[in-house]
Amino acid sequence: MRIILAICILFCSELAYSQWSSFYTSQKAYYQIKESYSYPADTTFHQFHYDTIIDYGSFKVMHSNYTNRDFNGCYDVVNHNIGNSIYSKYYIRPDSILLKNDTTYFIYQLYQGQADSILFLTESQPNDTWIASISNSANYNRLEFTCDSVGVGNVLLNINDSLKFFSVKAFQNSAPVTSVYDSLTIILSKNYGFKQLIAFRDYNQQAFNLVGLDSTNIKTGFSYPDFSTYFHLSVGDVIIWKEHSPIAGPLHMGYTKYHKDSVTNSLITPDSVIYNFDRVTTGGGNTSSFTSKFYRENLRGLEMSSSVYVLETSLTAENFVGVYSVGNYYKDLYETSGAYVSDDTIINRKYSFVGHLFDTSNCSMGYVTDNGYDYEYNTYYGLNSFKHYSFYDVYFTIESSLIDGVQIGDDWATIIASVDENDIDKLIQIYPNPSNDGNITILHEEIINSIAVYSIDGKLILTKQVNNNDFQTNLVLPKGVYFIHIEKNNSTLRVAKVVVTG
Numbered sequence: 001m002r003i004i005l006a007i008c009i010l011f012c013s014e015l016a017y018s019q020w021s022s023f024y025t026s027q028k029a030y031y032q033i034k035e036s037y038s039y040p041a042d043t044t045f046h047q048f049h050y051d052t053i054i055d056y057g058s059f060k061v062m063h064s065n066y067t068n069r070d071f072n073g074c075y076d077v078v079n080h081n082i083g084n085s086i087y088s089k090y091y092i093r094p095d096s097i098l099l100k101n102d103t104t105y106f107i108y109q110l111y112q113g114q115a116d117s118i119l120f121l122t123e124s125q126p127n128d129t130w131i132a133s134i135s136n137s138a139n140y141n142r143l144e145f146t147c148d149s150v151g152v153g154n155v156l157l158n159i160n161d162s163l164k165f166f167s168v169k170a171f172q173n174s175a176p177v178t179s180v181y182d183s184l185t186i187i188l189s190k191n192y193g194f195k196q197l198i199a200f201r202d203y204n205q206q207a208f209n210l211v212g213l214d215s216t217n218i219k220t221g222f223s224y225p226d227f228s229t230y231f232h233l234s235v236g237d238v239i240i241w242k243e244h245s246p247i248a249g250p251l252h253m254g255y256t257k258y259h260k261d262s263v264t265n266s267l268i269t270p271d272s273v274i275y276n277f278d279r280v281t282t283g284g285g286n287t288s289s290f291t292s293k294f295y296r297e298n299l300r301g302l303e304m305s306s307s308v309y310v311l312e313t314s315l316t317a318e319n320f321v322g323v324y325s326v327g328n329y330y331k332d333l334y335e336t337s338g339a340y341v342s343d344d345t346i347i348n349r350k351y352s353f354v355g356h357l358f359d360t361s362n363c364s365m366g367y368v369t370d371n372g373y374d375y376e377y378n379t380y381y382g383l384n385s386f387k388h389y390s391f392y393d394v395y396f397t398i399e400s401s402l403i404d405g406v407q408i409g410d411d412w413a414t415i416i417a418s419v420d421e422n423d424i425d426k427l428i429q430i431y432p433n434p435s436n437d438g439n440i441t442i443l444h445e446e447i448i449n450s451i452a453v454y455s456i457d458g459k460l461i462l463t464k465q466v467n468n469n470d471f472q473t474n475l476v477l478p479k480g481v482y483f484i485h486i487e488k489n490n491s492t493l494r495v496a497k498v499v500v501t502g
Helices: 002-017 075-080 296-302 412-418 422-427
Strands: 027-034 043-048 050-055 060-064 096-100 103-111 114-121 129-133 142-156 159-172 175-177 185-189 193-198 207-215 219-221 238-245 255-268 272-281 287-295 309-312 331-336 339-342 346-357 372-378 382-389 393-403 406-408 429-431 439-443 450-455 460-465 472-476 480-488 491-500
Touching (some): 027 193, 043 207, 114 129, 114 142, 142 207, 238 412, 255 412, 287 382, 296 309, 296 331, 439 480, 460 472
Antiparallel strands (some): 027 207, 060 096, 159 175, 272 287, 339 346, 382 393, 393 406, 439 472
């Protein structure tokens, strides 16, 4: 009996201490972490998916799914050339893993050309300790890892497995120091990789928590939503947008207005989404119709890993709000943010414009300008916000909505009633007033059709048609008092009294 028990103990020990691995190439693991240093400052989901292993003989390197096939092999240039003219960003997760015998190195950052890594021993047993150097803090320069225990526990939902628990202690040379690691634990599952992991960054040290697994045999917990999950508006749904542009100097005085979009037709397929809307806009009251188109091919980043680069010529609806046409003659390089959660269940992704590319065959950047776009999508609205930036910024955000009979925020009547009459004054600027030389400038943000000038006794002095692309109209008037009528579609938006003194 004792012999059988000894054999069982030996067998269980072999099961406990053999073939432990940090990550598996046949599996995608999703971790949740709070990114407090970047936009959005919210809980984000990060996907670990080491899809490439390169064998160098004495060691192997696992490369993560940051690699973007759509960038024609230029990924390393974009990701690793910190300070390069293309783009740079700090990442809080390991970008690649170096494996040597039973040793794992997390290569978790590259700063000013210097790679930093953390040594981790997956095959260690209880009470084993080892030291790893770290160079991203002035308070400590070494980390001591200890394998505290091995047992059986829950990995995720209904999945159980053998688990190893590791503690971490910071040292400055040989002296232990207090650090955030004192309250953090690394948990390694034998067959599924890390249940809990630490981000070894000085400004954001915290725990990654496993929230989803996707492998050949298992798919459970969180995974990135499908393209179609973002688009489900139907006829009768209403979205009210707030368009806002802050003041940007004397040639752009800033404004705020609202658009009410009522869905009149909705065509949703696995590869594309087409919405037809009727739109009413404050400041005019007229209804116009337009179409928004979204294509899976143009929104691949919604389904891809935490932070990836995509090359696009269009990311959203053509001629959004009838003003800004998206796309140009170059390939645009965008980066998607990590997916993050709002209101407990809504998944959000953001696209940020990086620059224009002339030639993707040799990874060369054409130029980066102060002109571009940011988009945000979520699983409730689809397109959730939009920013156009150039000489001045224009923001479009959802103010309220009525979707599937659920009202969020104020309805259109309430918003109209609350709009300050001075909003028209913000849309239309007339200066100087009074004018001492007769020169009058009118800024009107493309929202008017014509300008009529009347004398103090009601006589029409002049009329001037305004083209759609004009932002500014200049008048020269003799000495006197005038009433300037600002008109759109035969309706008067504003009447302003101006005085010319000389």
